[in-house]
Amino acid sequence: MKLRRYVGLLPVIFVVACATDSARFGGNTVTYQDPKGINTVSNEFNLTDMNNIAEAMAKKILISPALRDTQGLVRIAVLPFRNDTSEYIKSQEIYDKITTILINSGKVRIVNASNDVVGALQAQQSGLYNQAKTAKIGNANGAKFAIQASLASMTNRNSNMRVNSYVFGIKLTELETLEVVWQEGRDIVKSSQR
């Protein structure tokens, strides 16, 4: 009688087991984490810092006087990221997160004049393509502003503690006047006990 009761619970146990976000592989427990959560596994620069910086900076650009004073769509070019840390930082990901917010705002267009894109446009001018169906040179819209960002780091340590400090900076330059019209930064300090 008791056994029959437990057999009846088997589907419930199966569903509960499937609903958890952990699984064991080769002796290790693998758990999915909230990608927007806070990662404190180490005090190095991580996805949490990247997300927080990108969200804050992109939204500050959106409400900056430079964009407020520009009518219609604002075209922005993205200049190379300067990584002054001792770590390998996926700088393109920071830019991608910033430009995703900017583009989705509806107010901004990113001018992508990278070698890959320009090369693809130039390739269409060759005899390889049907010229009636190619993208023409000379129709690109120039950017009004350029974004340039940098990240620097400092480390302080003693026998008990290690502190990593990160200084993120970003500026918006008006290309016609070469004036920096907006600049913002964010500092992140993370400590860990040894």
Next chain:
Amino acid sequence: MTAAIPVGAQVAKETKIIRTGSTKNLKLESVKARKANGYLQVQVTLINDSSRTVEFNYRFRWLDEAGFKLAEESWQPARLFPGQSYDFEGVAGEVSATDFSIELNGMN
């Protein structure tokens, strides 16, 4: 349906807050909202109303006129000393955001 907030005015404070974990020592001092360049901008002031350091996380959720969630930001960590006040702000990345909620997650 969630009513759009009265932009430019201090909004009803606790109605915008979703608390999880231990946040009883975090006193909500003010919640202000306005439009900046057409985007909803919210500024919040909290005070640590206790005699110990409080660690917590927070984030904004941006909602449209019908109360649908448009975006959920990443969690931000914060640490307040006893009696310290703390201002933080958020900006909706879409002009269609007309309302918001703030999640507070107490860590200790």
